[in-house]
Amino acid sequence: MAYIIETFNLTKKFVHVKGFTELLLHPFRKREVIAFKDVSIKVKEGEIFGILGPNGAGKTTLIKVLCTLILPTSGKAFVDGHDIVKEEKEVKTSIGLITGEERSFYWRLTGRQNLKFFAYLYNLSPSEAQKRIDEVLEFVGLKEKADDKFYSYSAGMKQRLAIARGLLNDPKILFMDEPTKNLDPIAAQNLRDFIKKIVKEQGKTVFLSTHNLTEAEQLCDRIAFINKQIKAYGTISELKKMIEDAGRGEIYVIEVKGIDRKTISKLKNLDDIVDFSYYFQSDSALIEIHLIGREILPYIIEVIVKAGGKVYACKRKEIVIDEIFKIIEENGRNGRNKNGSKREEG
Secondary structure: OOOOEEEEEEEEEEEOOOOHHHHHHOOOOOOEEEEEEEEOOEEOOOOEEEEEOOOOOOHHHHHHHHOOOOOOOEEEEEEOOEEOOOOHHHHHHHEEEEEOOOOOOOOOOEHHHHHHHHHHHOOOOHHHHHHHHHHHHHHHOOHHHOOOEHHHOOHHHHHHHHHHHHHOOOOOEEEEEOOOOOOOHHHHHHHHHHHHHHHHHHOOEEEEEEOOHHHHHHHOOEEEEEEOEEEEEEOHHHHHHHHHHHHHOEEEEEEEEOOOHHHHHHHHOOOOEEEEEEEEEOOEEEEEEEEOOHHHHHHHHHHHHHOOOEEEEEEEEOOOHHHHHHHHHHHHHOOEOOOOOEOOOO
């Protein structure tokens, strides 16, 4: 399968800028700061690929490298089949970049005037520019507001104009760096819906960075977790299966009536239970049990029934994305690799 974005052990390091005291005491000492290292990912054409991680994880720097704004320290990357170092111009014709902090528009110009300026930077002729500007304004729903001053736009409208600018050169790939970062919840959801529309109606590939777990789950076909290095990546279902295969087990929620605390105490002390919690509500109790394997589940039900309890529901609890992220981070701190097995020291 051909991929529209591929990276191979991509690494970016910056030279640490010394303060006066450090420069005086250690003038020849060289210290490097790792933005990210050994990043190897493959992005399919026409998908929304999410890069997810905390602040300072390397998400923005990775996007800047892939957009040829800064050079990598080592490794290789190809965007639309072009080497990001050797074929910079070809890469730039294939991409559009949209960020969550939009400072490059001219506030006293209209939306249309702003787009005209950037269209000329793309070397579009006046006739091509006018045609393309009308098309993108229509697509992003700003045609009626095109001749209003940019400073009068709401935050959501400013982000839509940023998307319009990113679409001016009709790129195959849109890089979006935390596009909903400064938006209120309603505007953010509207923008997420719009991103889906871009992929569906225009067939674009979207490479999206975010630290919003819900956003990643809503939008992305596949997700990569990054914190300087790629910790894991795949579809949500693949990541959930990875967690289960790594021995994290399954979580079940059981609704019970007529159970006493003695029976609850007995259940808590059973083998193969990773975690156990419960709370009473009126005449029933909800029990949440984290099991290593489901083999013990029938025995748990049997214990409840023999003690006079009645089981009204027993459902498996789906692992949500924030739990996946938490588990992956825990594995990283405990010296485990992305498959859940302990790293060998060498």
